[in-house]
Amino acid sequence: MDTPPRRTGRPLSFDRNAALQQAMLTFWHHGYETTSVAELTAAMGISAPSLYAAFGDKKQLFLQAVRLYAGDPADVERAIAGAPTSFHAARALMTGAATTYTGEATPKGCLLASATASGSAAAADVQDAVAALRRGIEACLRVRIERDIQEGVLPPGSQAAPLAGLVLAVTQGMSVLAREGASRASLLAVVEAALRAWPGSKAEDARRGDGTAANAAEHSA
């Protein structure tokens, strides 16, 4: 699909997926505009013409790296829709983010947050693509919260949009804290603090700690 049958000619001398993985890590570390093609070719272990032949240009390479980073959006949406409650979905999203942002073998923070926080007008379409991913998660979570309200899981009068926005804001904000060196434990504590804002979740579930459906938000390798 991506690679129509290559019938003849010299075979590729590098692992395309491994190279894309290295590109993803490089973008994750430095951001989109502040990563140079020279840095990419060095990390990927290939030359510039090979990069352009295999991935298009820098922008298309970044978009493919984003897809590798974020995984299939349908997976995240299924995880949100299939969680026992929106509370569990929110906890899974945020703990997954906190865990991903503080991985030992990966850069700190969030590739999406780091890559597009700043940006010149030339990279507007890149920002749009990343923003679409975020909006998708936010919309899916908001729908899940609304369902809980209608089904009586959450008290009536609970506001779905601000809660979904809170989860997204905490998620993106934790990227900044992680980048400054915050530990995984401290971020997970921030997540638990944020979850106290969930309607009907004050002292009664303060020390529940089940973690159902955790780690469905973002990949971890």
Next chain:
Amino acid sequence: MDTPPRRTGRPLSFDRNAALQQAMLTFWHHGYETTSVAELTAAMGISAPSLYAAFGDKKQLFLQAVRLYAGDPADVERAIAGAPTSFHAARALMTGAATTYTGEATPKGCLLASATASGSAAAADVQDAVAALRRGIEACLRVRIERDIQEGVLPPGSQAAPLAGLVLAVTQGMSVLAREGASRASLLAVVEAALRAWPGSKAEDARRGDGTAANAAEHSA
């Protein structure tokens, strides 16, 4: 102090403060590394040699713009220390941020969050300077929360560090939402949702809405 007495010679043909203001807005809009000196000189209405004579180089200009943006750190710390409670301080910080991030006459989001989320190794000291500002606010807020715990304003067992981290995370995360076009009202709703996480603040103060000591966090022009 900044400008030792200039006794003779041709006077400056531009308003130094106005030029710095324009530089700040340009950095605010595009970030640090993704703003070129050509963009800066165009926005400031001066030529490159004038910029270098008046402000040093791009890095020093950015740091001066950050000081103009953030104001005197002592003001923020006084506002936090002088707030009636840490809850009021947190609300003031977050509502101030939400308001600043959605100003009509200013770029969307936070200059500090936008400028340093991405960054090559060459700009590490710039990131450190911005991170120091954030850490200062976080530490000051954490101390304020600890005071409330000791004085019995917050229930014992309340955890200061995660609460301070939550406020910082929400603040930085709102910058991302604002940059994607979130309205001021929606961000203020996120702030109110986040404040429900404050210990001892569930339904009893849901519709208080005093806003004491609001708007002390960040400047607004």
Next chain:
DNA sequence: CCCATTTCATAGTGCGCGTTATGGAAGTCT
């Protein structure tokens, strides 16, 4: 074995970057 096809390595393209050298214009001081 030769050809068609694809990839590889080297080298280089034009361009925009941050920064500065130069010479003249606009002031103040005596």
Next chain:
DNA sequence: AGACTTCCATAACGCGCACTATGAAATGGG
């Protein structure tokens, strides 16, 4: 007025950027 100091405008510096032209090397098909 003239010396001196400071600033402005033009033009250019070297460098790194994203990207590519060129030709040789490595494969499969006939």
